[in-house]
Amino acid sequence: MAAEKQILLVDDEASVRSVWQRYLDRWGYGYDVAKCGREGLELARSVRYQIVLTDLAMPDLNGQELLRTLKQEQPELAIIVVTGHGTVEVAVEIMKAGAYDFIAKPINFVHAELVLKNCLEQQRAQRETRRLQRIAADLEALNDLKEKFIAITNHELRTPVGVICNVAELLEREVNGSGELRLLVEMLGRSSAQLAEIVAQMHELSRAKSDRLQLQISRFHLAALCQDVVAEYWLVLQKRRLHLTWSIPDELSIRADRVKLKKVLRELLQNAIKFTADEGSIAIEAKREGEHRLRLTVTDTGVGIPKENLDRIFELFYEVGDSLHHHSSAADFLGGGMGVGLSIVNDIVAAHQGTVEVASTVGKGSAFTVTLPVDDGAGAGANS
Numbered sequence: 001m002a003a004e005k006q007i008l009l010v011d012d013e014a015s016v017r018s019v020w021q022r023y024l025d026r027w028g029y030g031y032d033v034a035k036c037g038r039e040g041l042e043l044a045r046s047v048r049y050q051i052v053l054t055d056l057a058m059p060d061l062n063g064q065e066l067l068r069t070l071k072q073e074q075p076e077l078a079i080i081v082v083t084g085h086g087t088v089e090v091a092v093e094i095m096k097a098g099a100y101d102f103i104a105k106p107i108n109f110v111h112a113e114l115v116l117k118n119c120l121e122q123q124r125a126q127r128e129t130r131r132l133q134r135i136a137a138d139l140e141a142l143n144d145l146k147e148k149f150i151a152i153t154n155h156e157l158r159t160p161v162g163v164i165c166n167v168a169e170l171l172e173r174e175v176n177g178s179g180e181l182r183l184l185v186e187m188l189g190r191s192s193a194q195l196a197e198i199v200a201q202m203h204e205l206s207r208a209k210s211d212r213l214q215l216q217i218s219r220f221h222l223a224a225l226c227q228d229v230v231a232e233y234w235l236v237l238q239k240r241r242l243h244l245t246w247s248i249p250d251e252l253s254i255r256a257d258r259v260k261l262k263k264v265l266r267e268l269l270q271n272a273i274k275f276t277a278d279e280g281s282i283a284i285e286a287k288r289e290g291e292h293r294l295r296l297t298v299t300d301t302g303v304g305i306p307k308e309n310l311d312r313i314f315e316l317f318y319e320v321g322d323s324l325h326h327h328s329s330a331a332d333f334l335g336g337g338m339g340v341g342l343s344i345v346n347d348i349v350a351a352h353q354g355t356v357e358v359a360s361t362v363g364k365g366s367a368f369t370v371t372l373p374v375d376d377g378a379g380a381g382a383n384s
Contacts, residue, residue: 007031010040010054037061056083071098168192215257223248229265246284260348267341268298276302299367305360314346
């Protein structure tokens with residue numbers, strides 16, 4: 001297979017062209033040859049070369065004129081000038097005109113090979129940089145479009161979903177008995193609650209991604225917060241026969257955004273419920289770590305997370321399992337979701353200047369640990 005034509009050699013002396021051709025063949029470069037400057041100009045206009053290797057002194061169109069013309073027409077083309085006038089003044093003039101480099105006569109072909117190799121390598125790096133810049137620009141545009149979609153969808157869905165939830169609640173109050181109608185109404189209630197949770201997540205996500213995640217700081221007891229969250233999932237825990245324990249000192253308090261920290265604990269507990277099989281165990285623990293940090297850990301005996309997925313679980317819309325195999329329920333084992341819960345957790349914790357870490361073993365379970373800064377009085381009693 002013929003080598004790609006990377007180089008155009010322009011020289012009016014047949015003997016010089018012959019020597020260059022032997023070396024270019026030896027180095028494995030594809031090339032064309034022009035016998036004068038004007039022929040070289042026409043070839044460079046018809047074929048996209050990476051390098052033009054041109055003599056400086058030619059009768060019809062000299063190397064300097066060829067250089068200026070081609071750099072105007074093809075700014076990215078690398079031009080290397082070969083000259084027998086290797087003075088500093090000539091070199092400066094050539095480089096100012098846009099040459100990549102110059103090679104002095106008599107030619108040292110070891111040096112010439114190095115110049116060509118470096119030039120082609122630099123061009124490859126520049127092409128790769130441009131490719132990555134295009135990809136980055138496309139990803140940024142896609143990300144902007146995604147965030148606009150989330151914001152618009154969130155805005156348009158909140159009102160109708162709220163109406164559906166209210167109607168479902170009214171129907172549950174009105175329908176008595178245990179017949180088919182009652183089952184349908186209960187199904188409507190569960191589905192509307194799941195839809196409301198999704199819209200709520202989208203709302204939190206929209207706020208976080210638009211840098212409007214503002215914190216309302218107050219002091220509260222973590223034990224009371226934990227009790228509130230556990231109460232929301234008590235029926236699910238009973239139904240799934242999941243054994244839940246928590247260890248949080250009654251006097252342990254923190255200054256933080258209570259609503260958002262409750263969201264963090266809710267997401268972590270819900271995540272543990274989803275991925276822990278029936279009759280498994282879940283534990284919540286909070287304690288001081290030194291004088292200025294607090295650790296909140298949610299541990300489960302669930303399915304665990306493969307090591308190769310650990311770095312991605314906090315990414316937006318990322319789920320470890322195949323969502324097609326999940327139940328669309330927050331209560332069922334392996335219940336699927338949008339893959340935004342842990343991303344929101346990460347955003348909220350980051351807004352508090354804290355960190356989230358996860359340790360997991362496939363088949364044995366996971367432990368999510370939130371570490372938050374606390375002030376000097378965080379261990380004292382306060383109103384919850």
